[in-house]
Amino acid sequence: MKRVYNFSAGPSMLPFDVLEKAQTELLNYNDSGMSVMELSHRSGLFTDIITGAEQRLRELMGIPDNYKVLFIQGGASQQFAMVPMNLLTKSGKADYVNTGSWSKKAIKEAQKYGDIRVIASSEDENFTYIPEVDASMIDPEADYVHITTNNTIEGTAFRDIPDTGNVPLIADVSSNILSEPLDISKFGMIYAGAQKNIGPAGLTVVIVRDDLIGHAPENCPTMLDYKTHSESGSLYNTPPTFGIYMAKLVFDWLHELGGLKEMQKINEQKAALLYDFIEASDFYASPVKEDSRSIMNIPFVIPDYELDAKFVEEAQAQGLETLKGHRSVGGMRASIYNAMPVAGVEALVDFMKEFEQANK
Numbered sequence: 033m034k035r036v037y038n039f040s041a042g043p044s045m046l047p048f049d050v051l052e053k054a055q056t057e058l059l060n061y062n063d064s065g066m067s068v069m070e071l072s073h074r075s076g077l078f079t080d081i082i083t084g085a086e087q088r089l090r091e092l093m094g095i096p097d098n099y100k101v102l103f104i105q106g107g108a109s110q111q112f113a114m115v116p117m118n119l120l121t122k123s124g125k126a127d128y129v130n131t132g133s134w135s136k137k138a139i140k141e142a143q144k145y146g147d148i149r150v151i152a153s154s155e156d157e158n159f160t161y162i163p164e165v166d167a168s169m170i171d172p173e174a175d176y177v178h179i180t181t182n183n184t185i186e187g188t189a190f191r192d193i194p195d196t197g198n199v200p201l202i203a204d205v206s207s208n209i210l211s212e213p214l215d216i217s218k219f220g221m222i223y224a225g226a227q228k229n230i231g232p233a234g235l236t237v238v239i240v241r242d243d244l245i246g247h248a249p250e251n252c253p254t255m256l257d258y259k260t261h262s263e264s265g266s267l268y269n270t271p272p273t274f275g276i277y278m279a280k281l282v283f284d285w286l287h288e289l290g291g292l293k294e295m296q297k298i299n300e301q302k303a304a305l306l307y308d309f310i311e312a313s314d315f316y317a318s319p320v321k322e323d324s325r326s327i328m329n330i331p332f333v334i335p336d337y338e339l340d341a342k343f344v345e346e347a348q349a350q351g352l353e354t355l356k357g358h359r360s361v362g363g364m365r366a367s368i369y370n371a372m373p374v375a376g377v378e379a380l381v382d383f384m385k386e387f388e389q390a391n392k
């Protein structure tokens with residue numbers, strides 16, 4: 033069977049064992065005579081799937097009891113609106129950090145709802161670094177502070193989570209959730225579209241502190257109010273049932289692997305393989321400042337950018353898929369999420385060596 037190493041930024045690779053397990057169970061889930069897609073979301077079997085998924089995620093991430101886990105739809109992009117709709121309700125002011133294309137979209141959406149201040153930005157240098165953020169920059173009256181922990185397009189990530197004092201910190205963690213341990217208690221809320229490190233597209237995971245739920249204005253649409261999903265156990269309407277099932281299989285896979293500390297070791301090993309090679313080479317270069325580098329998304333350039341298309345095409349012919357960089361950055365980008373095996377990164381580095389020799 034043909035399987036490629038898929039370096040796509042999302043939707044991206046899923047662990048092979050997870051796909052195989054889903055295949056085994058596809059036609060007859062747990063002796064029900066049905067696939068998970070055909071099960072009622074109110075059935076006992078599905079109840080076990082959704083509560084099991086939540087329980088496993090709570091264990092993996094060490095989610096404190098005063099946080100709710102919501103399984104909803106709309107992608108991370110819908111959170112760009114839901115966050116201000118639900119949380120911009122006291123002073124109507126919020127502070128945002130602008131670290132790339134996704135941050136910009138979050139800022140633009142929030143501006144529809146209130147007074148949004150950008151307290152730090154790396155736009156001056158094409159988002160190649162993470163700007164300094166400290167408590168003194170934050171408006172103590174702000175309803176929240178928003179950051180993007182990992183910038184999927186630019187390949188940067190916060191090494192340390194900024195201390196925002198009493199102002200709740202909200203984070204878009206779409207492209208690095210579950211890649212390493214994260215101290216949830218530092219956040220008021222985090223959210224992630226599933227299609228990078230969790231499962232198939234169509235599911236969004238929100239982890240939100242109790243006290244931030246229930247403040248949406250009267251005219252907030254029911255489906256966009258966190259309270260609706262929190263009070264119903266994410267079963268107000270039909271949730272993305274198959275996506276939740278796949279997410280549970282991915283959470284189980286991470287548990288089997290030894291949890292997030294173990295995952296982090298492997299992810300750091302993969303990123304080091306690629307970065308050490310790029311650093312040692314005088315053919316390839318990284319546009320990202322060393323102290324701001326993501327271990328999930330690694331952009332790199334060939335100074336002679338006319339070779340980009342050839343690189344991408346020849347890599348693809350060798351089963352190394354979707355290495356073209358985002359149009360705003362150019363060059364190449366290797367997204368090496370949890371499901372990318374070490375062997376995939378090794379194959380990429382081998383190809384990069386060959387390509388360098390042939391084109392130098």
Ligand SMILES: *Cc1c(COP(=O)(O)O)cnc(C)c1O
Nearest residue numbers: 107108109134184204206207225
């Ligand atoms: C992919 C991505 C998004 C967009 O997610 P959707 O689920 O497609 O809306 C937002 N933020 C970050 C950081 C991302 O990587």
